[in-house]
Amino acid sequence: xxxxxxxxxxxxxxxxxxxxxxxxxxxxxxxxxxxxxxxxxxxxxxxxxxxxxxxxxxxxxxxxxxxxxxxxxxxxxxxxxxxxxxxxxxxxxxxxxxxxxxxxxxxxxxxxxxxxxxxxxxxxxxxxxxxxxxxxxxxxxxxxxxxxxxxxxxxxxxxxxxxxxxxxxxxxxxxxxxxxxxxxxxxxxxxxxxxxxxxxxxxxxxxxxxxxxxxxxxxxxxxxxxxxxxxxxxxxxxxxxxxxxxxxxxxxxxxxxxxxxxxxxxxxxxxxxxxxxxxxxxxxxxxxxxxxxxxxxxxxxxxxxxxxxxxxxxxxxxxxxxxxxxxxxxxxxxxxxxxxxxxxxxxxxxxxxxxxxxxxxxxxxxxxxxxxxxxxxxxxxxxxxxxxxxxxxxxxxxxxxxxxxxxxxxxxxxxxxxxxxxxxxxxxxxxxxxxxxxxxxxxxxxxxxxxxxxxxxxxxxxxxxxxxxxxxx
Amino acid sequence: xxxxxxxxxxxxxxxxxxxxxxxxxxxxxxxxxxxxxxxxxxxxxxxxxxxxxxxxxxxxxxxxxxxxxxxxxxxxxxxxxxxxxxxxxxxxxxxxxxxxxxxxxxxxxxxxxxxxxxxxxxxxxxxxxxxxxxxxxxxxxxxxxxxxxxxxxxxxxxxxxxxxxxxxxxxxxxxxxxxxxxxxxxxxxxxxxxxxxxxxxxxxxxxxxxxxxxxxxxxxxxxxxxxxxxxxxxxxxxxxxxxxxxxxxxxxxxxxxxxxxxxxxxxxxxxxxxxxxxxxxxxxxxxxxxxxxxxxxxxxxxxxxxxxxxxxxxxxxxxxxxxxxxxxxxxxxxxxxxxxxxxxxxxxxxxxxxxxxxxxxxx
Numbered sequence: 086x087x088x089x090x091x092x093x094x095x096x097x098x099x100x101x102x103x104x105x106x107x108x109x110x111x112x113x114x115x116x117x118x119x120x121x122x123x124x125x126x127x128x129x130x131x132x133x134x135x136x137x138x139x140x141x142x143x144x145x146x147x148x149x150x151x152x153x154x155x156x157x158x159x160x161x162x163x164x165x166x167x168x169x170x171x172x173x174x175x176x177x178x179x180x181x182x183x184x185x186x187x188x189x190x191x192x193x194x195x196x197x198x199x200x201x202x203x204x205x206x207x208x209x210x211x212x213x214x215x216x217x218x219x220x221x222x223x224x225x226x227x228x229x230x231x232x233x234x235x236x237x238x239x240x241x242x243x244x245x246x247x248x249x250x251x252x253x254x255x256x257x258x259x260x261x262x263x264x265x266x267x268x269x270x271x272x273x274x275x276x277x278x279x280x281x282x283x284x285x286x287x288x289x290x291x292x293x294x295x296x297x298x299x300x301x302x303x304x305x306x307x308x309x310x311x312x313x314x315x316x317x318x319x320x321x322x323x324x325x326x327x328x329x330x331x332x333x334x335x336x337x338x339x340x341x342x343x344x345x346x347x348x349x350x351x352x353x354x355x356x357x358x359x360x361x362x363x364x365x366x367x368x369x370x371x372x373x374x375x376x377x378x379x380x381x382x383x384x385x386x387x388x389x390x391x392x393x394x395x396x397x398x399x400x401x402x403x404x405x406x407x408x409x410x411x412x413x414x415x416x417x418x419x420x421x422x423x424x425x426x427x428x429x430x431x432x433x434x435x436x437x438x439x440x441x442x443x444x445x446x447x448x449x450x451x452x453x454x455x456x457x458x459x460x461x462x463x464x465x466x467x468x469x470x471x472x473x474x475x476x477x478x479x480x481x482x483x484x485x486x487x488x489x490x491x492x493x494x495x496x497x498x499x500x501x502x503x504x505x506x507x508x509x510x511x512x513x514x515x516x517x518x519x520x521x522x523x524x525x526x527x528x529x530x531x532x533x534x535x536x537x538x539x540x541x542x543x544x545x546x547x548x549x550x551x552x553x554x555x556x557x558x
Numbered sequence: 559x560x561x562x563x564x565x566x567x568x569x570x571x572x573x574x575x576x577x578x579x580x581x582x583x584x585x586x587x588x589x590x591x592x593x594x595x596x597x598x599x600x601x602x603x604x605x606x607x608x609x610x611x612x613x614x615x616x617x618x619x620x621x622x623x624x625x626x627x628x629x630x631x632x633x634x635x636x637x638x639x640x641x642x643x644x645x646x647x648x649x650x651x652x653x654x655x656x657x658x659x660x661x662x663x664x665x666x667x668x669x670x671x672x673x674x675x676x677x678x679x680x681x682x683x684x685x686x687x688x689x690x691x692x693x694x695x696x697x698x699x700x701x702x703x704x705x706x707x708x709x710x711x712x713x714x715x716x717x718x719x720x721x722x723x724x725x726x727x728x729x730x731x732x733x734x735x736x737x738x739x740x741x742x743x744x745x746x747x748x749x750x751x752x753x754x755x756x757x758x759x760x761x762x763x764x765x766x767x768x769x770x771x772x773x774x775x776x777x778x779x780x781x782x783x784x785x786x787x788x789x790x791x792x793x794x795x796x797x798x799x800x801x802x803x804x805x806x807x808x809x810x811x812x813x814x815x816x817x818x819x820x821x822x823x824x825x826x827x828x829x830x831x832x833x834x835x836x837x838x839x840x841x842x843x844x845x846x847x848x849x850x851x852x853x854x855x856x857x858x859x860x861x862x863x864x865x866x867x868x869x870x871x872x873x874x875x876x877x878x879x880x881x882x883x884x885x886x887x888x889x890x891x892x893x894x895x896x897x898x899x900x901x902x903x904x905x906x907x908x909x910x911x912x913x914x915x916x917x918x919x920x921x
Contacts (some may be wrong), residue, residue, distance in 0.1 A: 101836055102798035122798050124772035128806065131776065307737060327735055 087116045087179075088167045089276050091300065092283060093129055094136065095293020097167070104300070106274055109185040109415040110404075110453055116183065118276050121299035123308045129297060130241075130312040136266045137240040140295050145218035147290075148262045149206050154289035155282075156202035160195065164284040176281055180251055183274045185453065187402070187409030190368055194251035197532075198282065201255040204534055205262050211535030212259060212543035221264060225552055234552035239314015239333065241266045242546060245306040246279060247319040248272030249476060250371040254279055256337075256542070257317060261286060261295060265546050268297040268313050270306045274415055310334055315546055335540045339474040340373030340498030340520075342529040345513075346381045347504025348487045354381070354388050357503055357526055361388075361480075362395050364501065364529040366458055369412040370478035374499050374521075376529045377474040380466075382487040389462035389482035393437035396458035396478060401450035411477070417454030420447060423475050424456060430469040434481075435462045466493040491516045499529040570899035574844060578900070579616035581845035581874060586614045589879040594643035598630070599879060601638075617848065620872065621858060626883040631662035631821075639665045641876065653700035654820040661700070664820050669877045670702050673823045674710040676843055677816070680826050681714075685787035685812030689715040690762035695751040695770050696792055698722045702820045703792065707765045710789075719761060721750040723770065748773045755783050767792035768799050775807040791816035791824075794907050801836040816840070817906055821880055822847045822871045828895060828902065838905055841898035848872040849903050851891035854911065857884055863893045868909055885909070 086105075090097040100119035108115040163170045171179070173195070180191040201208055209218065216233070220226035225234035242260040246269060247253060260267055269279045283296045299305055303324075310316040316334040318325050328334040344361055346354060364376035381388060402409040414420040424447050427436070438460045439445060448455045458478035463471040471483045472495050485493050487506075491513055494500070501523040502513050513522055521536065523529065537543075589595040590603050590610045602623075603610060614620060640649055644667055652670070653661040692711035698704035698720060711718035723744075731740040751774060755761055764785050766774065771790055774780065780788065788811055790803070795815050803813055817825040817840040825840035825847075842849040851867040853859040861867040869887040873880040888909045892902035 100798050101801055102796055120798070122796065122802055124769070124799065125802050125806070127772065127776060311737075311741070327737065 086114060087169070089116060089118045089280060089300070090167055091119050091121050091125075092280075092293075092296055092298035093125075094132070095283075095287060095296050104273065106183050106276075107415075108182045109413060110451060116179070116276070118273075118300045121301045121305050123301070123304045126299050126301065126305055126308045127312060130268065130309075133240040133266060133268075133313070136294050137237065137264075140261075140266055140292065141237070141264045143264065143292070144222050145262070145264070148264065149209070149218075151286060151289045151291050152202045152205035152258070152262050155285040155291070156199045158288045159202060159281060159285035160199040162285075162288070164281055164288060166280065166284070171277075171281065171284075176277060179277050180275065181404045183277075183415065184248060184250075185404075185413040185415050186250065186369065186371075187404050187406065187412060189407050189409055190412065191251065193368070194278075197252045198255050198258070198278070201258055201534060202282075202285070205259065208259055208534045209262055209543070211533075212537055212541055216543075221547075225554075232552050232554060234550050235547045236550055237265060237314070238546060238548050239265075241268050241313040241315070243268040243270075243309040243313030243316040245270045245310060245316070245318040245320070246272050246275070248274035250368055251275065251278040252368065252372060253319065253337075254282060258282060259542050260546060261291065263543065263546055265315070266295045266297070268299065268309050270299050270301050270309050272319075273300075276300055317545075335545050337373065340375070341378070341472060341474055341496055342374050342376050342499035343378040343380055343494060343497045344376050344501045344503065344529065345490055345494070346379070347502070347506045347509050348382045349506050350503045351381050351383050354384055355391065358388075358391055358395065360501070360503075360526045360528050361392060365392070365460075365480045366396060366399060366410060366478040367528070367530050369410060370458070371412065371476055372530060373474075374530045374532070375478070376499075376501070377480055378472060378494075379480055379482045380485050380490065380494060381482065382485060385464070385482050385484035386462055389435070389437045389460050390441075392480065392482065393441045393460045396460060397438050397441045399458050399478070401448055401453075401455045401457075403451065411455055411457070413450070413453035413455045414476075420454040420456050420477075423477070427459065427461070427470065427475070427479075431461070433464065434468050434470055436460075437462050437482075491518060494518065496520075499523065501525075501527055501529050567894065567896060567899060570896075571894045574894075574899045575617075578845040578848070582617050582620065583615060585874045585876065585879060586620075587611050588643075588876055589641065592642070594641055594876075596641045596879075597638040617872075620881040623881050625857065626880045628662055628883065631664060632660040636663050636665060639878065644877065650705065651700070652702040652820045662821070664702075664878060666702065667877050669823070669875050670706045671709050671713075672846075672875075673843060674706045675713055677824050677826060678710055678713055681787065681789070681814060682812065686714065686763045686789075686814075687786065690786070691716045691758060691760040692718040692763040692765065693721070693751060693754055693761045694718055695721045695747060695764070695766040695774070696723055697725045697767070699724060703765070703818070706824075707789075710765075711763070714763075716760075716763065719754045719758065721747055721754065723747045723767075744770070744773055748777060752777055755785070759784060762786045763789070765789045765791075768795050768803075769793070771803065771807065779809060780807075781809045781811050785811055787812040787814065789814045789816065791818045795838050796907070797836040797838060797905060800830075800838050804830070804836070817903070819871065819885075821878075821883060822849070822873050823875075825849065825903075826898070828892075828897065839892050839902055840906065841892075841895075841900065841902040842871075844898070844900045846873070846875050848874070848901075850901060851889055851903060852884075854888075854909075857882075861891050863891050866890050869903060869906065 090099045102120040103117045105114035105117050163172045177188050177191045242265050244257045271279050287293050319337045325336045325338050399410050446457045446459050456477040461470050461481045463481045463483045466485050471481050496518045498520040500519045589599045647667050650666045655661045694707040708718040815827045823843050825842045828839040850870045851861050852870045854868040869885040871883045886909050887906050889903040889906040892904045
């Protein structure tokens with residue numbers, strides 16, 4: 086059986102404590118993953134200061150070059166995996182095996198990660214507002230006649246990762262280019278992507294000691310977040326609650342991303358149906374940037390009906406099928422629980438997809454449990470399903486008075502606003518609850534890599550200090 | 559078919575079994591005798607339509623008494639467990655559990671001393687020198703460890719320094735989500751231990767729990783500070799922790815893991831050999847205690863060697879009789895070995911079916 090070891094400052098370590106993750110379809114053990122005991126993590130992380138210092142000594146230009154080269158290795162080359170080798174096709178099949186993601190979606194995510202590494206210069210430009218990175222090399226510099234100095238807020242970035250989709254890994258990679266060592270706890274069903282990214286970076290010349298990779302239980306994840314100078318944690322509201330008040334930790338919970346049509350645009354809603362469908366269904370609805378709501382001041386029932394007609398055509402297909410758009414649930418009981426929860430809260434709203442399909446949302450294909458895309462029409466924003474997010478293509482079409490936008494929306498990681506009403510735009514621009522604002526018909530899941538995502542990683546890792554000089558540089 | 563020739567181990571296993579059966583008869587006679595037994599078992603016998611003293615002839619017959627219920631140990635009157643023969647002796651009470659609700663209590667008179675004196679014989683003098691002082695960093699309070707480790711130190715000619723940790727408070731902190739406070743409490747305990755280690759040169763032996771051992775070793779090299787042997791127990795110990803302790807924490811300091819249990823006694827770790835790959839293998843102090851691994855769904859069936867099941871304990875001393883108690887642990891059944899010619903257990907851990915209900919603290 087395949088075995089994935091820990092990486093202790095880049096060195097593989099086979100633990101006596103292992104977890105076996107099954108293939109989503111056969112339920113047979115597919116991969117054995119070494120587990121790090123909490124004490125081992127704590128002991129290792131005592132050495133982070135030295136590692137940070139050694140990585141800081143690398144010129145930024147060299148780190149960017151490493152990222153660019155790693156991008157190609159990640160996409161096209163065989164890379165080490167435990168005692169063996171993983172080809173790009175192996176990677177796609179392995180991601181699919183433990184997460185259920187169809188090959189075509191795994192490949193799309195692979196390209197997304199490739200792009201972030203290949204275009205790291207532009208990504209850092211976006212994060213740093215085009216800072217000359219030699220300022221980080223020297224610790225200070227002059228930009229446009231102004232003295233600047235930055236310091237790292239911590240000796241490392243610890244990241245507790247999810248299993249929902251590989252694309253999420255694009256968020257932490259820039260930390261390496263910003264000279265910050267990485268300590269990663271992969272999601273239990275998706276150990277593949279962070280391991281492959283690390284191997285690609287090492288293969289391209291990155292110092293192996295810049296990477297710790299610790300598959301572990303919750304207590305191991307907690308140790309990582311407590312011991313690293315800065316942290317990121319992905320998870321649901323319950324699992325991330327502990328870290329909400331800790332300014333060292335950036336919490337990535339549910340996105341509650343939405344589309345909003347203004348009164349001026351809602352009459353032409355049919356023109357925007359493609360944008361809505363794409364926002365809801367891409368990547369099998371597994372991303373926090375997928376839309377889980379379409380909020381409109383009128384025509385809610387018609388929009389819900391049209392969306393349901395389009396989305397009900399999306400059906401489970403084989404993992405290898407290039408047309409596949411839906412991922413099954415690796416644990417079928419999770420699908421059942423989600424479906425039951427939706428049904429239990431449906432009173433006062435309408436599951437329009439169920440009406441169109443003439444059947445429920447639970448489906449079985451090749452013995453696996455799926456949730457079919459679901460559109461619920463909610464007559465008002467207070468309905469319990471109006472602002473919910475699930476791990477499949479689910480969206481509520483909510484009727485709301487335009488004057489109540491954005492107040493009624495609650496937090497939205499991404500908000501696509503289709504309107505030319507300047508007053509509404511001004512209110513959205515002023516809202517602290519909108520993480521990413523798309524003005525115009527842009528799918529919520531469309532990413533421009535020179536824009537920050539859910540907090541700015543550079544600001545998370547670095548702070549600017551006041552700086553004056555009276556000496557020659 | 560070729561007849562099987564018994565090996566020396568087979569012979570010793572058979573002898574051990576005979577000794578166990580004889581000891582069972584003796585203990586049952588004692589606990590069900592109105593002159594010596596305790597009120598609990600004497601009352602129990604009144605409700606039976608058979609006489610255990612006559613009909614229990616060996617270990618297998620203990621099943622007729624049913625499974626010992628842990629509820630019997632929660633609450634009083636605790637004197638119902640004191641054998642009449644010991645009515646005039648000073649009685650200790652040791653508790654287990656108790657982070658919520660009423661803890662289980664077990665009375666003790668000399669058993670803890672007897673257990674730890676027997677355990678002492680398994681400790682190599684080279685690493686636990688006679689006359690050396692000890693440091694105990696761990697749960698004391700109402701636990702048997704409070705007196706047992708100190709007795710062990712004294713029995714070996716040393717003095718025991720103590721630092722207490724209250725695991726019930728740690729579990730409460732974790733349940734409240736006060737992880738940082740739990741961490742600070744742990745550090746408070748560790749700092750006290752370090753102070754004692756630095757102040758007393760003759761402390762050469764340490765008792766602590768796995769998590770406190772990790773925390774101590776983050777601060778100091780135990781070897782450099784003079785520790786030669788570590789006796790470790792109190793919570794679950796995994797093979798990976800065992801390996802981590804030996805390879806990375808202890809730097810050659812002797813490591814003696816144990817499976818202590820207030821109700822049963824102290825199980826001794828089989829000496830480490832490479833082929834066991836750091837598995838944590840324990841043998842009970844037979845014939846005073848028996849550890850078996852049984853089918854969770856059919857707890858009267860002992861599983862095969864190497865198979866996983868629920869741990870079933872039996873305690874057979876003149877102070878305490880506890881037949882066939884189903885523990886909240888699971889393990890693999892381990893065959894007899896040269897040193898211990900009776901069944902043992904491998905890799906004891908919390909019973910997986912209860913796991914969501916059990917919080918392991920930092921202690």
